[in-house]
Amino acid sequence: MTITRNRASLTMIKDEPFNAEAPHSGLAGHTTPTELHYVRSNFALPDHGGTLTVGGAVDRPLTLTVDDLRSLPAVTQAVTLECAGNGRLDMRPLPTGEPWGGYAVSTAVWTGARLADVLSQAGPRADGVELRCQGADHGKYHLASVLEPADADLSFVRSLALPHASDPAADILIAYEMNGEPLQPDHGAPFRLVVPHWYAVASVKWLERLDVITEPFTGEFQTGHYVYQWPDRPSEPVTLMRIRARITDPQPGAFIPAGTHMIHGKAWSGAGPITEVGLSFTGESEWAPATVEPPRGPYQWQDWSFRWEATPGRHSIRARARDAAGNVQPEVPPWNRLGYGNNAVELSYVEVR
Amino acid sequence: MTITRNRASLTMIKDEPFNAEAPHSGLAGHTTPTELHYVRSNFALPDHGGTLTVGGAVDRPLTLTVDDLRSLPAVTQAVTLECAGNGRLDMRPLPTGEPWGGYAVSTAVWTGARLADVLSQAGPRADGVELRCQGADHGKYHLASVLEPADADLSFVRSLALPHASDPAADILIAYEMNGEPLQPDHGAPFRLVVPHWYAVASVKWLERLDVITEPFTGEFQTGHYVYQWPDRPSEPVTLMRIRARITDPQPGAFIPAGTHMIHGKAWSGAGPITEVGLSFTGESEWAPATVEPPRGPYQWQDWSFRWEATPGRHSIRARARDAAGNVQPEVPPWNRLGYGNNAVELSYVEVR
Numbered sequence: 001m002t003i004t005r006n007r008a009s010l011t012m013i014k015d016e017p018f019n020a021e022a023p024h025s026g027l028a029g030h031t032t033p034t035e036l037h038y039v040r041s042n043f044a045l046p047d048h049g050g051t052l053t054v055g056g057a058v059d060r061p062l063t064l065t066v067d068d069l070r071s072l073p074a075v076t077q078a079v080t081l082e083c084a085g086n087g088r089l090d091m092r093p094l095p096t097g098e099p100w101g102g103y104a105v106s107t108a109v110w111t112g113a114r115l116a117d118v119l120s121q122a123g124p125r126a127d128g129v130e131l132r133c134q135g136a137d138h139g140k141y142h143l144a145s146v147l148e149p150a151d152a153d154l155s156f157v158r159s160l161a162l163p164h165a166s167d168p169a170a171d172i173l174i175a176y177e178m179n180g181e182p183l184q185p186d187h188g189a190p191f192r193l194v195v196p197h198w199y200a201v202a203s204v205k206w207l208e209r210l211d212v213i214t215e216p217f218t219g220e221f222q223t224g225h226y227v228y229q230w231p232d233r234p235s236e237p238v239t240l241m242r243i244r245a246r247i248t249d250p251q252p253g254a255f256i257p258a259g260t261h262m263i264h265g266k267a268w269s270g271a272g273p274i275t276e277v278g279l280s281f282t283g284e285s286e287w288a289p290a291t292v293e294p295p296r297g298p299y300q301w302q303d304w305s306f307r308w309e310a311t312p313g314r315h316s317i318r319a320r321a322r323d324a325a326g327n328v329q330p331e332v333p334p335w336n337r338l339g340y341g342n343n344a345v346e347l348s349y350v351e352v353r
Numbered sequence: 354m355t356i357t358r359n360r361a362s363l364t365m366i367k368d369e370p371f372n373a374e375a376p377h378s379g380l381a382g383h384t385t386p387t388e389l390h391y392v393r394s395n396f397a398l399p400d401h402g403g404t405l406t407v408g409g410a411v412d413r414p415l416t417l418t419v420d421d422l423r424s425l426p427a428v429t430q431a432v433t434l435e436c437a438g439n440g441r442l443d444m445r446p447l448p449t450g451e452p453w454g455g456y457a458v459s460t461a462v463w464t465g466a467r468l469a470d471v472l473s474q475a476g477p478r479a480d481g482v483e484l485r486c487q488g489a490d491h492g493k494y495h496l497a498s499v500l501e502p503a504d505a506d507l508s509f510v511r512s513l514a515l516p517h518a519s520d521p522a523a524d525i526l527i528a529y530e531m532n533g534e535p536l537q538p539d540h541g542a543p544f545r546l547v548v549p550h551w552y553a554v555a556s557v558k559w560l561e562r563l564d565v566i567t568e569p570f571t572g573e574f575q576t577g578h579y580v581y582q583w584p585d586r587p588s589e590p591v592t593l594m595r596i597r598a599r600i601t602d603p604q605p606g607a608f609i610p611a612g613t614h615m616i617h618g619k620a621w622s623g624a625g626p627i628t629e630v631g632l633s634f635t636g637e638s639e640w641a642p643a644t645v646e647p648p649r650g651p652y653q654w655q656d657w658s659f660r661w662e663a664t665p666g667r668h669s670i671r672a673r674a675r676d677a678a679g680n681v682q683p684e685v686p687p688w689n690r691l692g693y694g695n696n697a698v699e700l701s702y703v704e705v706r
Contacts, residue, residue, distance in 0.1 A: 011667070011704065012665065012666055012667065012704070012706070013666055013667045014666040014667070015664075015665040015666050019666075089669065089700070089702060092684055092685045092686065092697065092700070093684035093685060094669060094671065094684075094700055096636050096638075097636070098635075099635050099667050099668070099669040099702055101667075101702075143636070144636075282451075282452050283449045283450070283496070283497075285449075311368075312365065312368040313365055313366055313367040313368050313372075314364070314365065314366045314367070314452050314454075315452070316442065316447060316452040318447065331445055331446035331447075332445045332446060333445065344445065347442070347445070347447055349442060349452055349454075351364065351365070353365070
């Protein structure tokens with residue numbers, strides 16, 4: 001498999017396996033161009049045999065090619081994907097793991113077959129509880145394994161609750177196109193899961209096997225990593241994206257002229273639409289309401305803006321979102337041992353001259 | 354009084370009253386050129402009458418000019434001054450107050466008369482307990498006063514314990530030269546206190562009056578602001594600079610080529626010389642020892658360096674200092690309501706290509 005194009009547009013976090021953030025401009029538009037979309041890999045780019053095997057506790061085991069998937073009803077939808085470790089670099093003490101800043105989040109337009117349609121073809125048996133989803137990527141894990149020996153040959157495997165995986169309304173895709181083109185290798189070619197509203201660990205790339213299983217799945221990427229290990233309460237699995245706002249204009253530390261400046265940003269939540277974004281400047285404890293654009297689709301970030309009269313000096317700018325479920329971002333990053341789900345209010349600053 | 358030159362070399366935090374950080378290059382040398390030295394002002398640049406009055410509980414009240422001060426034995430010493438609010442921008446939740454990043458620290462060579470010599474001329478009475486030190490700067494305070502009505506005309510006043518102020522070995526100066534030249538207006542012309550080892554709030558600029566007092570002093574800048582208001586224990590006054598290391602090369606977020614890179618930095622503590630600096634990179638929990646240069650003087654930051662083999666990708670870099678008194682920097686900023694004394698381990702990062 002040839003190395004994917006366009007790696008040079010990204011901010012590289014690690015060269016092998018390749019991990020890279022979007023550049024600041026990747027957050028500017030309603031969607032992110034493919035060459036600006038962040039990349040998260042746990043292992044080297046795999047060889048993929050070109051087929052998807054569906055088995056386990058099913059009545060009709062299947063082997064599907066990309067053409068088979070294309071013959072199913074196609075769904076095209078914009079989905080915001082965010083790495084569970086996004087923002088880890090702002091946690092104190094610094095947890096282990098990739099030093100993601102705040103740009104391991106992007107929004108692409110994905111096209112694929114509904115996972116529910118594929119499962120319906122296979123016919124899960126009544127005793128199935130979860131769907132085990134395996135990628136073709138494997139090898140020695142580059143981080144310290146929680147469950148496995150350090151030199152084990154691990155595969156990237158996750159599971160979804162079977163009712164979730166089987167629900168057409170969940171809009172989980174086996175995607176074969178990204179932004180109108182066949183998937184790039186870095187994004188999971190020839191096909192991958194895209195699980196809306198969930199941290200992107202659920203969206204297994206280079207998808208190779210689906211197995212209906214009759215016991216809850218345990219594995220390094222399900223019950224070892226991607227678990228909130230809280231200092232003071234029981235651990236919890238990483239699931240939905242936590243509510244978060246980002247300031248996209250001005251860039252952090254930018255120099256801007258004094259006068260009227262439109263502040264722009266994005267906000268998203270796995271729990272539902274964003275209903276409010278508030279801004280707070282140096283020395284303020286109040287939050288002034290930004291204008292929040294209505295959702296352009298159920299699974300993608302929303303735009304917000306705020307008209308600001310900028311006076312000379314350094315100004316801190318904080319943006320805080322609230323969603324329809326009533327979730328509000330915290331002021332302090334929610335520290336956990338492996339550094340997931342940092343959705344604290346962003347504290348940006350700007351130099352006005 | 355003319356506006357001081359060289360403001361343009363600094364990173365402005367606030368235009369009026371003028372507050373500005375050193376640029377990154379201000380931390381590179383053993384000392385900081387005057388035009389790169391940070392500036393902290395609580396009020397507009399004052400008119401100063403040119404004399405220093407020494408009174409209160411003394412046997413021989415004095416009025417001194419800069420020539421009188423120059424006629425006393427001159428002391429020249431390098432002193433690292435740091436604003437108590439330095440690093441406030443890294444605290445969460447963000448406290449009120451100036452949004453200082455990490456560059457409200459500088460080291461200059463100060464020349465002046467010993468405060469102890471001046472006090473000895475005046476002859477403090479036996480019932481004196483503190484020395485009240487008043488600057489010529491005054492006005493309506495630009496932050497929310499803790500003790501005073503919002504529209505009060507405040508003067509900048511601090512006190513020192515009389516035994517400290519009177520101790521020749523404390524090397525407290527009434528400085529009239531900075532880096533070999535008469536003081537600039539922004540740095541307290543015609544003369545100011547320079548109190549080694551203390552956060553710079555003690556180093557009263559535009560010094561106008563010294564009064565020996567017989568009761569402990571209270572005031573906005575002594576017992577209102579410049580107090581650690583801890584969330585979970587009694588408040589404490591801001592006194593000595595807390596131990597801290599800064600990474601000066603590479604700059605935060607810099608791009609550097611893969612290969613051998615010498616990491617450089619500074620470290621200082623108000624409690625004594627730096628004895629160790631440890632470095633820790635992405636995913637490491639251990640601290641590898643840096644080479645720490647011996648102190649060049651008792652009151653100035655020390656240089657340290659570390660030979661690093663840089664591999665491609667983003668790397669977090671942390672530097673942690675220990676001083677001769679056994680103080681070690683904490684991992685998490687020590688949060689307090691007004692945001693003072695953030696001496697947490699710096700978490701910098703670099704992009705290696």
